[in-house]
Amino acid sequence: MVKKLSTEKITVALPKGRLFEQTISIFNQCGILNEKPSQDSRKLILETEDFNFLLVRAKDVPTYVEYGVADIGVAGDDVLLEMKPDVYRPVDLGIGVCTIMVAGLPEDKEKYFANPTLLKIATKYPNIAKDFFGEKGIKVQIIELYGSIELAPLVGLADFIVDIVETGRTLKENGLVVIEEIRPSSAKLIVNRASYKTKNEKVMSIIEKLENMLVKG
Ligand SMILES: Nc1ncnc2c1ncn2[C@@H]1O[C@H](COP(=O)(O)OP(=O)(O)OP(=O)(O)O)[C@@H](O)[C@H]1O
Numbered sequence: 355m356v357k358k359l360s361t362e363k364i365t366v367a368l369p370k371g372r373l374f375e376q377t378i379s380i381f382n383q384c385g386i387l388n389e390k391p392s393q394d395s396r397k398l399i400l401e402t403e404d405f406n407f408l409l410v411r412a413k414d415v416p417t418y419v420e421y422g423v424a425d426i427g428v429a430g431d432d433v434l435l436e437m438k439p440d441v442y443r444p445v446d447l448g449i450g451v452c453t454i455m456v457a458g459l460p461e462d463k464e465k466y467f468a469n470p471t472l473l474k475i476a477t478k479y480p481n482i483a484k485d486f487f488g489e490k491g492i493k494v495q496i497i498e499l500y501g502s503i504e505l506a507p508l509v510g511l512a513d514f515i516v517d518i519v520e521t522g523r524t525l526k527e528n529g530l531v532v533i534e535e536i537r538p539s540s541a542k543l544i545v546n547r548a549s550y551k552t553k554n555e556k557v558m559s560i561i562e563k564l565e566n567m568l569v570k571g
């Protein structure tokens with residue numbers, strides 16, 4: 355049976371991982387939400403007075419919002435660049451700050467900049483990698499992985515990786531270096547295009563509260 359969510363409420367697609375706590379904290383701080391839903395149980399729908407929260411994987415957030423199952427969601431630029439969903443992105447939440455990079459072994463740096471004809475790239479962002487190297491006119495073989503990307507050049511699975519870097523610790527501890535920056539990334543509030551119209555008052559109130567808080571710092 356399809357679970358009927360109250361359409362009076364705003365439905366939020368919330369990433370289960372590292373952005374969960376930070377998003378709840380921002381919603382609390384700016385007065386959108388007075389409760390602290392927790393991830394302690396295995397429940398995937400958390401209901402509060404004003405919201406339905408759908409707990410989904412970070413990469414799935416745009417899908418729930420684009421299809422209108424969720425009115426709003428929180429997704430990093432990395433995920434948005436990868437999935438290219440047709441959604442509004444009105445607020446930069448300033449969380450999940452990192453940089454999308456090309457990285458590799460230091461001794462391979464020269465090879466990278468010596469007009470290579472084909473590069474083997476391991477990544478969990480195949481579209482970002484294809485677009486980036488496509489624009490440069492470099493042919494790439496993409497090896498899609500789902501985690502521990504830094505391992506790939508160490509064991510010869512790939513020449514380089516495209517991944518996000520925050521502190522640089524994972525690169526450093528695995529003897530890798532940044533080769534080239536692709537672009538910075540931070541998490542955005544995303545909004546379904548229809549919900550923006552049909553629930554405009556509620557959606558605008560959320561956007562304004564977030565913006566007011568973020569401007570004040
Ligand atoms: N080390 C990091 N530092 C800062 N932000 C990060 C970092 N890793 C990921 N992020 C941001 O947080 C978002 C969610 O990351 P998280 O690790 O929870 O998801 P994930 O790696 O896609 O997880 P999974 O696929 O296992 O559910 C990413 O899409 C990115 O925008």
Ligand SMILES: O=P(O)(O)OC[C@H]1O[C@H](OP(=O)(O)OP(=O)(O)O)[C@H](O)[C@@H]1O
Nearest residue numbers: 501502517518519520521522523524525
């Ligand atoms: O620069 P740092 O601060 O070291 O952070 C970067 C690391 O964080 C992310 O990995 P995550 O923790 O999500 O692990 P996974 O890719 O193996 O799932 C990313 O894919 C890098 O490996």
